[in-house]
Amino acid sequence: MTVNLPPQPVPAADPTVDELLQDVDGVVVDWDGTVVDNAEIRLSALQQALASYGVDVDPQWYALNCGLPIREVIVRLAGPRTLPVEEIVPASRRLLLNGPPPRLIDSTMNLLRRAEALGLPRAVASAAAGVLIHPLIDRLDLGELLPVVVTAESVARGKPAPDAYLEAARLIGRAPSRCLAVDDAPDGITSALEAGMRVLAVRDGLLVPVPGLIPG
Structure with missing residues (x-):
């Protein structure tokens, strides 16, 4: 059953969000703790x-x-x-x-909606099972906002290996180095960094840039 959410207006340009999306060709987000506060x-x-x-x-x-x-x-x-x-x-x-749907994290949703308005492809890269993610995407009516979903079953190695983020970049047709990743957990942040992406960490509901890349 889909949760009926109020319609979301197309977000206007936000200097902070637009700065985060500057020089980015795609956005890849974790699910638990990043899109949903669960x-x-x-x-x-x-x-x-x-x-x-x-x-x-x-x-x-x-x-x-x-x-x-x-x-x-x-x-x-x-x-x-x-x-x-x-x-x-x-x-x-x-x-x-069987529980209630979790709350969406506003900062991540604002970033995703602005990315959608700018025509940037978007994907989920999660270590969770698809059986948990796909039903929630349907219930929360996020299918158009997040049309590509990589789950634990999609890759050979879970986080902190870079496989999930690399697979998400492949599916949206963008080079990992041109993608912006958003994650909340240490293993997820390591995964995105090892994939060569720019990374934002979710901290107390805010998106905080993670400096540097893991040396390869």
């Missing part, structure tokens, strides 16, 4: 899915590791223990899919 929802779902196994998830630890694929997060949380990952992952996903 960190607390994801943390709660994971905590509930792990509760019966006696595993607690520290919010500060999760904030630093939430950019990883969920299976990797669970393995790191387990430590020397062996947890039934293939049971925990579906349980966490069911909780997420």
Whole structure:
């Protein structure tokens, strides 16, 4: 079911946003914590899915590791223990899919809408599973704004490897060095930098340029 959102006007030129998009040929964004503010929802779902196994998830630890694929997060949380990952992952996903839709992050949405108005191609590059992202894109009516979606299943290596961002650049037909990436997690930022993109980090709802590239 699609969430009925009020129509969005075509954004007028914003000096700050236009400066961020200067000399850019495409925009590639992470999903969780970048387009949607769902960190607390994801943390709660994971905590509930792990509760019966006696595993607690520290919010500060999760904030630093939430950019990883969920299976990797669970393995790191387990430590020397062996947890039934293939049971925990579906349980966490069911909780997420049955919950309310998350809030959109205004700064990222403003950037994407301005990029759309300027005719710049846009894509998602996420470490999350497609089964979580595609239904939300439909519910939030973001299909036209984000027509290209790279998920965990799309690439051989997850973040912090650059594969997701490189694949997104390939699909929108732009050189990675000409793309602007937006991500909120350390592993995602590393992924985008290693792909050779300019990067904005989401910090407290704001878009903050990340200086430099990782030496190759």
